[in-house]
Amino acid sequence: MAPRDDHDPFDLGFEADDDFAAPGAESWRAAPTARLNDDPFADFPPVRPRETVSASFADPPPPAAPPTPRPTAPPAPAAAPVAPVAAQPVPVEAAAPVAPAAHPVGTTQALVQEVIAAADADMGEAAVPRITIHAFCSRPETVALVEAAAADRRMLRASTSARPGGLEAAVDYYQNQSTPSLVLVESLDAAPRMLALLDGLAQVCDPGTKVVVIGQTNDIALYRELMRRGVSEYITQPQGPLQIIRAVSGLYADPSAPFVGRQIAFVGAKGGVGSSTLAHNFAWSMAERVQAATVMVDLDLPFGTAGLDFNQDPLQGVLDALSQPDRLDPVLMDRMMVRCGDRLSLFAAPGTLDQDYEIPADAFEEVTQKIRGAAPFVVLDLPHSWSAWTRQVLIASDDLVVVATPDLASLRNAKNIVDLVRQARPNDAPPRLVLNQVGVPGRPEIPVKDFGEALGLTPSLVLPFDPKPFGQAANNGQMVAEVAPKSKAAEGIDHLARLISRREPPTPQKTSVLSSLFKKK
Numbered sequence: 001m002a003p004r005d006d007h008d009p010f011d012l013g014f015e016a017d018d019d020f021a022a023p024g025a026e027s028w029r030a031a032p033t034a035r036l037n038d039d040p041f042a043d044f045p046p047v048r049p050r051e052t053v054s055a056s057f058a059d060p061p062p063p064a065a066p067p068t069p070r071p072t073a074p075p076a077p078a079a080a081p082v083a084p085v086a087a088q089p090v091p092v093e094a095a096a097p098v099a100p101a102a103h104p105v106g107t108t109q110a111l112v113q114e115v116i117a118a119a120d121a122d123m124g125e126a127a128v129p130r131i132t133i134h135a136f137c138s139r140p141e142t143v144a145l146v147e148a149a150a151a152d153r154r155m156l157r158a159s160t161s162a163r164p165g166g167l168e169a170a171v172d173y174y175q176n177q178s179t180p181s182l183v184l185v186e187s188l189d190a191a192p193r194m195l196a197l198l199d200g201l202a203q204v205c206d207p208g209t210k211v212v213v214i215g216q217t218n219d220i221a222l223y224r225e226l227m228r229r230g231v232s233e234y235i236t237q238p239q240g241p242l243q244i245i246r247a248v249s250g251l252y253a254d255p256s257a258p259f260v261g262r263q264i265a266f267v268g269a270k271g272g273v274g275s276s277t278l279a280h281n282f283a284w285s286m287a288e289r290v291q292a293a294t295v296m297v298d299l300d301l302p303f304g305t306a307g308l309d310f311n312q313d314p315l316q317g318v319l320d321a322l323s324q325p326d327r328l329d330p331v332l333m334d335r336m337m338v339r340c341g342d343r344l345s346l347f348a349a350p351g352t353l354d355q356d357y358e359i360p361a362d363a364f365e366e367v368t369q370k371i372r373g374a375a376p377f378v379v380l381d382l383p384h385s386w387s388a389w390t391r392q393v394l395i396a397s398d399d400l401v402v403v404a405t406p407d408l409a410s411l412r413n414a415k416n417i418v419d420l421v422r423q424a425r426p427n428d429a430p431p432r433l434v435l436n437q438v439g440v441p442g443r444p445e446i447p448v449k450d451f452g453e454a455l456g457l458t459p460s461l462v463l464p465f466d467p468k469p470f471g472q473a474a475n476n477g478q479m480v481a482e483v484a485p486k487s488k489a490a491e492g493i494d495h496l497a498r499l500i501s502r503r504e505p506p507t508p509q510k511t512s513v514l515s516s517l518f519k520k521k
Contacts, residue, residue, distance in 0.1 A: 125398065126260045127369070128158045128249050132180035136173070138166035138188045142214060142238070146184070149241035152427050153395050154249060167213075171200045179209040182232075182248065186214040191222055198229060210251055214238065242427055254373075261295070261372040264500060265380040265397035267390075269404035269414040274436045276300065276381050277470060278403055278463075278493065280309045283379040284479045285497040287344035289505050293375040295337065297347040297368070299393070300383035301357045304349025311477025314338040317348040318367070322359050325366040333374055345375065361389035368393060377501065395424045399500055400431040401460075406438055406445040411454055418455050432460040434496070440465045461496045463489055 135146045143162045150160035163169065167187040174183075185201070187194045194215065205211070210232040215222070218236045226234050233247050253260075266282070268275030276298075283296040297318055298306035307313055316336040321328050337345040372378050380397065382390055394400060394417075402417055404410035414433070421431050433455060435448055452459050469484035476483065481490040498504060 125154060125246070126249050126253055127153075127396070128155045128245070129252050130157045131159070131182055131252070133158055133160040133182045133184060133248070134170075134180050135160065135162040135184040136165055136167065136170040136186065137162055137214075138164075138186045140164075142186050145238055145241050145244060148427070149244040149248075152241060152245055153425055154245050158248075167194065167197045167201065171197055171204065174201070174204040179204070179206045181208075182210045182212065182251070184212045184214065184244075184248075188216055191217065191219075191225075195225065195229070198226075198231065202230065212247060212251075240427075245427075259373070259376055261374065261376050261378045262399065263368065263372055263378045263380060263397045264399040264401065265382055265394060266401045266403060267382045267394065267417065268384045269402060269410040269417065271384045273403050273405045273410060274470075275384070275403035276305055277309070277474070278401075278434060278436065279379055279381040280306055281479050281481070281489075281493045282401075282497055282500075284310075284340075284344060285481065285494050286377055286379070286501060287341055288481070289494050290497050290501050290503050291343060291506055292377055292501060292503065293343045294377045294379060295345045295347065295371055295375045296340075296379050296381070297371060298349040298381045299364070300381060301349045301359075302351070302353055303383070304351050304381065305474075306346060306381060307348040307351060308477060309474060309479070310340045310346055310348075312338050312340065312346055312348060314346070314348050317350060319350050319357075321347070321367045321371075322363050325363045325370075328367060328370050330374070333370065337374075347371065359389070361387075361392050364389040365392060365396070368396070391420075394421060399429075401434055401496075401500075402431050403434045403436055404451075406435055406448065406451055407443075408446065411446060411451060415455055418457065430457060432496075432500070433457045434461045434463070435459050436463045437465045438462055460499060461492050463492050 133150075135143075137143045137146060143164065146160065146162040149155060150158070150162075163173075165172075167185040167189070170183060170185045183201075183205070187197065189197070194213075198211075198213070201211070211230070212233045212235065213226060213231050214235045214237075216237060223234050232251050235243060235247055238244055264282075266275050266279035280296065283294050286292050286294040296306055296310075298304035299318065301319060307317075314336075318336075320336055321333065337347055340346050368378070368380070380393060382393065400421055402414050404414045418431055418433075433452065435451065438445065438448065448459060448462055466487065466489055469480050469487050469489055472478075473480045473483040480487065480493065484490055494505075
């Protein structure tokens with residue numbers, strides 16, 4: 001730490017250039033005595049004139065500079081130990097890398113990644129649009145990461161190819177080839193060599209092409225220089241495919257959209273297990289107990305009961321949105337939804353057999369993606385049928401709740417659903433299992449422990465057989481918590497809402513005696 005001649009009572013003797021400098025001097029870094037206004041890259045001769053460097057990779061309208069990234073270096077051993085998410089009774093986030101042998105992660109780094117993933121999971125993640133991505137990797141481990149990211153549900157619409165050779169191979173390849181929407185390059189070279197190759201890549205890039213760089217140096221000065229030269233994003237040593245996916249999806253996020261709602265799909269292992277009833281009560285609990293804005297979408301077009309359960313008979317609903325998905329905008333969406341409370345909106349199904357409902361899978365995908373911009377949480381009630389669109393919606397959902405009863409048919413069907421989802425979503429948490437109608441008098445049942453072990457899941461919720469509150473609520477057009485707020489079913493559904501939303505209900509405000517007297521008057 002450099003000594004100071006003058007005495008300043010507000011000066012703690014802290015020099016950022018000295019304390020945060022990387023060990024070992026590098027040829028491209030400025031001298032330690034340089035001030036903040038000095039350019040650390042001034043000694044490095046640019047390949048092209050300085051005035052053309054800053055717009056090398058920029059789109060015709062220059063994008064806003066992204067926020068400064070957090071350092072990815074492992075935290076100091078003295079940091080407070082973070083309990084792994086998997087140690088909780090019910091796993092909240094169990095996203096595991098696809099190829100652990102290709103990118104081993106230290107214990108501390110793995111814990112940090114799990115905590116970050118759990119924090120990011122509070123909101124939904126946007127899918128990557130239909131773009132073409134070319135990746136030029138220097139290491140086989142990075143090739144495996146890119147291939148795992150390309151197979152993820154968030155990047156299914158993108159066309160991705162990974163090639164070896166790194167940044168230098170990309171410069172040679174695009175001498176006679178047009179550049180795609182996004183070029184992802186990896187460089188293990190020192191900063192001067194990397195910047196020189198990037199300047200060469202900028203000369204052959206088409207306008208509008210975005211460039212993401214994967215490097216080894218975690219340095220803020222290098223990051224700022226890359227941003228100044230028009231690079232869209234810089235990633236240091238990605239440890240899993242989700243880092244690449246989030247970096248790519250962040251480049252194509254809609255700046256006008258304040259959030260992407262989390263999509264929670266409820267599906268029954270067989271008919272009559274109560275999946276629709278639990279989905280409706282779950283949405284109500286999210287809005288009333290957790291106090292989060294929620295949209296309930298009934299996708300069981302011919303036999304949906306959401307309108308009956310919420311005592312609503314809207315003139316328009318989800319069928320109108322599916323019939324004209326290209327015209328669906330926030331204004332039209334608000335007209336089609338019916339308000340069931342201050343924070344709950346309903347997209348009701350027609351519930352009639354007047355037509356065959358021949359709707360393509362692309363319409364369901366487009367409508368559900370647009371609805372996710374209407375509220376932080378979107379609950380989907382899926383019918384007990386199998387088609388291209390149900391498979392697509394299941395895989396695309398952020399959370400999946402499988403409702404079953406403790407019998408053999410439910411066990412077989414639930415295992416098929418869980419195995420399918422695990423294979424199609426290797427980077428996501430496993431589905432949640434809800435066992436309903438447990439303890440029916442005189443009915444032989446599979447024990448809860450054996451049912452969960454057969455699926456490789458711990459049930460998130462086990463509801464006993466209690467037909468009275470459910471039947472009374474259904475006949476009155478109410479929720480179970482309104483009819484029997486102290487019942488085990490109401491408490492269990494509230495617990496499931498807190499578990500999936502990762503939120504606790506707000507603390508009720510204490511009312512004084514005087515305020516209660518004024519309310520009585």
